[in-house]
Amino acid sequence: MAFRTLFNPPLTPFDPTHRYFTSWLISPFALSLLRGIIALYVFVTLIYTLAYSSVNNPQRVGRHWSYFTNITNWSEAFYFLFAAGHGAWYARNGRVPLEQWWKLLRFAHGLLYTTVLTFPILVTLVYWIILAPSDDVFTSRFETWNNISVHALNCVWSLIEILIPRTEPPAILHLIFLILFLALYLALAYVTKETQGFYTYSFLDPGKGVGSLVGYMFGVLIGICVLFAIVWGVVWLRKWITEEKGGFGGKMAVKDQMDEGMGKADVEMGKVET
Template identity: 50%
Template sequence: MKLLGVSSPFDPTNRFQTSSILSPVVLACARLLIACYIFAALFYRIARSAAFDGSHSTRDSFSYFTNLTYWGLGCYFAAAAMHTLVYAFSGRAPLERWPKVLQFLHSLLYTTIITFPPLVTVVYWTILAPDESPFSTLYSAWSNISFHALNSVFAIFEILIPRTERPPWLHIPFLILILAGYLGVAYITKATKGFYTYSFLNPDKNGSGSVAAYVFGIAAAICVVFVIVWLIVWLRLVLCEKVFGLKGKFSSKARGGRGDGWRGEHGKLTEEKELP
């Protein structure tokens, strides 16, 4: 399970809830603010669709990978904010007591929200945007910036600010499986609703060979994105914890470490840096 991001004990130094530069309370508030913006954007689009097209766009929205990843971002930031607030005021996060399978799913969710948004951004602005008019109206400009640009900004926040470890390499097959599952959703949408969610998936327009090239190209792209993100996280860990000696800002309620006879990594860190 450790290779999948589930150690025993899980996250003993509360890397998911702490930062090298922000206190747990500030980190929780920042995550909550991001979650509020994401859900405000999603619910505004739902309300606008209800007012202008009888919710037709809303009914189609879950067929789009962009929207699915945006909902994933919102859910992650809301859950992460809750865990961080609980940790800030109690010294322990609810995540520590969850079953292993839920800890794995949380770790995998973190990996998806730091890899899928950059993929969405790159695919949209390089493949789809040239055939559209992303800034033709004020609403379309705001929508495309929020869903195809700020999504990566939010991902970068989670890559750089928390003390999270590098995503496990064994998460790559799961990322590819998720993309394969979405491919099924896209073609089910075509069969049931009569439209392709993304033009590059249309074999009538592009040919089967081009569609296959796009599919395998995106699968390869998520692997490249994963490697880049892994390296950035590794660099952040080296710079913060080795070069600058920033061991993290912990909850004032936390005492010592967990696991390894209370002599684990968290204990070592708190010996070097007094808890705030």
């Protein structure tokens, strides 16, 4: 029965004060627009990279989905598109369609949000610390722009989501899923080696030393745990500074404010039992 309830219509409000789609700093419409612009940029980057590579380096296209960097960037793009769409609906109507979706989908939205806060930063740290020293980072205008977009700006998008919305710190349960996703990607990387004959990341090659490989794996595991803790702390600190100390309330949609005002009026007139 517990599993079946994941697919039932929600009985309790999802995100009742609309923290996912409001900000302490900018209006719901501005937040939606910002997310939409980010989604557009990330999609254009990914699609243009595939188009450019299909002409200049076809092998790169065939390997596109084997890289964790690309998977992370596609996930980021779809998150911002989804958040922008629901945010625009909220700005106009004071409600979010996600409120009436299955519990499983609401949980998935929260989990996707957590991956956007963490995985892009992990990708960037691993790239610039481990991979970039032996990679051709700035060999051409295209490579320079591409690397800045997928290994630098991706962190900017994460920081925007950490600092601008009114979201709560991510659920601790999400850390288990982050580790699971990394383990699944590790399996994909070795499937790629068997089917396509290459290692997506050089440090995954056991031929360079099993001890070194194990060290990198534990390093990434510890890294995601530490990164999750830091992100959790920064989100909590942002909420504490802006709401507890700064007194910044959420900038709500006009219709949301009207509905809230009508609810208070009903209580005062005795129309709602308290």
